[in-house]
Amino acid sequence: MHLSAGDSELxxxxxxxxxxxxxxxxxWLVCRPGCTQCCxxxxxxxxxxxARLRAGMNVLRASAPSTAQTLxxxxxxxxxxxxxxxxxxxDTGAIGDSDIDRARFDDFANHAPCPALDPVxxxxxxxxxxxxxxxxxxxxxxxxxxxxxxxLGHCELCFSGATPAQVAACEMPVPHDLEARLLEENVAExxxxxxxxxxxxxxx
Numbered sequence: 422m423h424l425s426a427g428d429s430e431l432x433x434x435x436x437x438x439x440x441x442x443x444x445x446x447x448x449w450l451v452c453r454p455g456c457t458q459c460c461x462x463x464x465x466x467x468x469x470x471x472a473r474l475r476a477g478m479n480v481l482r483a484s485a486p487s488t489a490q491t492l493x494x495x496x497x498x499x500x501x502x503x504x505x506x507x508x509x510x511x512d513t514g515a516i517g518d519s520d521i522d523r524a525r526f527d528d529f530a531n532h533a534p535c536p537a538l539d540p541v542x543x544x545x546x547x548x549x550x551x552x553x554x555x556x557x558x559x560x561x562x563x564x565x566x567x568x569x570x571x572x573l574g575h576c577e578l579c580f581s582g583a584t585p586a587q588v589a590a591c592e593m594p595v596p597h598d599l600e601a602r603l604l605e606e607n608v609a610e611x612x613x614x615x616x617x618x619x620x621x622x623x624x625x
Contacts, residue, residue, distance in 0.1 A: 514621025
C-alpha cells in the first residue's frame with residue numbers, strides 16, 4: 422500500500438501539534454506508554470488511516486514478521502469474537518452508512534481491546550502508523566457538540582484540577598481541512614472503504 426506525500430505531511434503536522442500541546446500541558450497530560458484506557462472500544466477509521474495501517478503492516482512483515490503475524494492473529498481473533506455483530510459489510514470491512522447501522526455501531530465492541538494493543542506491554546504495535554483518532558486523543562481537542570456548537574474535550578484521566586482557561590491554553594489544533602482534502606484527492610487511488618475498523622485494516 423503506497424502512502425501519498427500528503428499523508429506524511431498530515432502525520433508530521435499532527436505529531437508536532439501533539440508535542441507542543443504536551444509541552445504546554447506538562448503534568449496535566451498523564452498519557453504515558455502502558456496507559457491503555459483509550460485502546461478499548463471499536464472506533465471508525467477513515468481510508469487514510471486504513472492505508473497507513475496497511476503500509477505499516479507491510480513494513481512489519483518485512484522487518485518484524487513475528488510481530489506482524491501476532492497482529493494478524495489478534496485481528497482474526499477480534500473478528501471471530503465481534504465480527505458477527507459488525508454493522509456493515511464483513512467482506513470489505515466497510516461500516517454501514519444507514520441510520521440503523523450507525524446506531525448499532527455506537528454499541529459495537531465497546532469494551533474490546535484494540536487488536537493493535539500488545540496486552541503484555543500495554544503498547545501499540547503499529548504506533549508509528551496509528552490512526553488520527555489515536556494521535557489526537559489525550560490533549561484538549563475541539564469538536565462538534567450536541568446542538569452544533571463546538572467544545573473542547575480531552576481524556577478524562579488528564580487535566581485533573583485544571584481550570585477551563587488552563588485547559589483551553591493547551592488546545593491541540595487538528596488539521597481537519599487537510600485530512601478532508603487528502604481523502605477527497607486520494608479516495609479513488611486508495612480504493613478502501615470510507616470507514617472501517619482497525620481489525621479489518623490490519624488484515625486486508
